[in-house]
Amino acid sequence: LAWSADSTMVFCTLVDEAWRPDRVVRHRVGDVDDTDSPEVILTEPDEKFWLDVGSTLSDDWIVITSGSKLTTEVHVIEAADAEAPPRLIEPRRQGHEYHVEHQGDRFVIMTNDEAPDFRLMEAPLHDSGRANWVELIPHEPGARLENVEPFAGHMVITRMRAGVPELTIWDLADDSRRTIEFDEEVYDAGPGNNVEYETTSFRFTHTSMVSPASVWSIDMDTMDREMLKQQPVLGDFDPDDYVTSRLWATAPDGTEVPISMVRRRDTPLDGTAPTLLYGYGAYEVVLPAGFSIPRLSLLDRGFVFAMAHVRGGGEMGRRWYEEGRLEHKINTFTDFIACARHLIDNGVADPGRLVVRGGSAGGLLIGAVLNMAPELFTAAVAEVPFVDVVNTMLDPTIPLTVVEYEEWGDPADPEVFAYMMQWAPYENVHRADYPEMLVTAGLNDPRVQYWEPAKWVAKLRDVGHGPNNLVLRTEMGAGHRGPSGRYDSWRDEALVLAFAITAAGR
Incomplete structure (x- = not known):
């Protein structure tokens, strides 16, 4: 608008x-x-x-x-x-x-243009074609230029560096550049709601896996900052009771994959604690290492929570995305498995207490890794999972199919079809002892039609599933993001957490 x-x-x-x-x-x-x-x-x-x-x-x-x-x-x-x-x-x-x-x-x-992780150019207002662009900020491989906010006298540059956002204030008067500093090793930060052009105040947001979301204002001349608001957390929450860290797993091709992790400070890292590993890995989406109030229910019960920043996302620059889509999509799944193995091999998790979770394209991820390495996990949560990807992408009459060709490929091409069939969750269900599973669907979901998780569950029950529980929950009045009401949404999340807690023996 x-x-x-x-x-x-x-x-x-x-x-x-x-x-x-x-x-x-x-x-x-x-x-x-x-x-x-x-x-x-x-x-x-x-x-x-x-x-x-x-x-x-x-x-x-x-x-x-x-x-x-x-x-x-x-x-x-x-x-x-x-x-x-x-x-x-x-x-x-x-x-x-x-x-x-x-x-x-x-x-x-x-x-x-000639800069996979983007660079910044300037152009005149009335002859603005590419021939007249002049470079302001050069390309920096691996450090994705995410956003630029130009004010009258300053410019705020946001980069994603090693999976962590970096906010830099450029004072145009003296050409100085200063970075906003944060205490945590792993966090999420970005521009807030800035609506004034003629100002020296910049609003930004900050959160981490141990710090509730907050809104800040910083004076771009003096760098003095003030917290304007912070997400309230009821009860006796103390951020010092929790600790967050960054781990690195090695994928089969040698690529180092970042993992963001949080736990209570008194939770042991000896394999006895239950662990929930979350993933997505598509559309160049960056999984933010942010705060979650519902997650406290797991952490306070002794869980370790980890987030796998696998290829297909955007955490490590455009290359990270390119190596996790189309003919490289399998990297997304092997990265996730490598993260799970890293947690197991380093004594953080145990396969008997390791739960995995993902939704939509992240649900596709869960479906694929369960086919590849079902023995690594005790339970899985796949929310509105895009698991019938081949059949959906073969039908261009389905809304959103055509726009997805650049992400998954067009299986009308025989070579693309053959590659997708190597990893597609539905087609690769086989006889195995799959872990306990909670699968959700939305009857009114326009992105992942309800029959995708339904037919996947039916095939798992018929062909592949072992003795463990396999539950399909279909929301009869919900869409892709689940129930819209606050309390309905909370009940939905409580169900998922209760499933994970029960499956992990807590």
């Missing part, structure tokens, strides 16, 4: 039958005549691309982005001339991503 400079015209997107935002319209406020429909100013015919519209932080420009998983194209309209047609910044080309912001007499552009 975006507004013209005089707030008389609004810009927004409309969706097609597959709920894909495929049109941007502008509408003058107050026009209510049925014959005066909003003006369509941009249409995206390619099913792999979604449209988005917003404003720069300065509010001087309206930015329309057409993006697929790996390619973007940007148009702009000056907010003071809102009836002008959209102006193209740089034509799309496969694999080129760029994002446009505004600062003074220039655009600042994050791009992966």
Whole structure:
């Protein structure tokens, strides 16, 4: 959503039958005549691309982005001339991503052109094509440039370095750059809700696996900071009772895979404590090493909680993502297994007390690793798991299938089909002593249709499952993210935690 400079015209997107935002319209406020429909100013015919519209932080420009998983194209309209047609910044080309912001007499552009982990460029406002881009911040391999917030006199740069975010304040007056420091080894931090362009105050968020989420304000001139708000935790919670750390597992190809871990300080690391290992590994999503109130229920019962930052995510730069998708997807699963083995081999976990959990694409991960190494785990939780990936990707009429080709591949290609069949969770179910399993589905889920987990469970019961429990829970009124009501959501999480606690013998 975006507004013209005089707030008389609004810009927004409309969706097609597959709920894909495929049109941007502008509408003058107050026009209510049925014959005066909003003006369509941009249409995206390619099913792999979604449209988005917003404003720069300065509010001087309206930015329309057409993006697929790996390619973007940007148009702009000056907010003071809102009836002008959209102006193209740089034509799309496969694999080129760029994002446009505004600062003074220039655009600042994050791009992966000749820079897999992105670099920052500047361009003039009215001749903004690639030929006129000038580098401001060079590419740094392995340290992904995640975000840039340009204020009138400063710029805040967010990088993901070794799986941990780094926030740097660039003072444009004296060209100094200072990094915001945090105490923990592992944490999550990022820009907060910054809506003013002419300011020296920058809001950011911070959390860790032992620190509740907080909102801070920092003076970009003096670096003095103030906590504005922190997530309340009821009871006698004391962060000093818990400890977080970073471990590194070695994958079969020698790649070092980070693991974020948290436990009570008095929980032993001798294999006697139950452990829950969580994973995702898709879409370049970074698993944040953040705080969770429900997780305290596990930690206070003596659990160790670990998070495997496997390839397919974005923790270690674009290479991390590229090595965990398409023809490299198996790396995601072998990374996760390597993390489990690392915890076992180093005395943190024991297979008889190791529970694994993942949802959606993370549920696909769980399904794949259970086929590959069922003996490593005592129980598994797969929430709305994308386990029938081959059949779903073979049907382009299913909403969202086409846009997923760049993530999983198009199995209509025989070579892609053959590779996907090596790891696909449903097709690779076999006779084995699978661990206890809790599988969830949502009847109204538009992303992972309810029949995917249902048919997977049916095949596990028929072909593969050993003597252990296998439970399918289908939410009859929920979608992809589970029940929407606060208390229903809490009950849903309580069920998962109770299953894990019971299965681990706690």
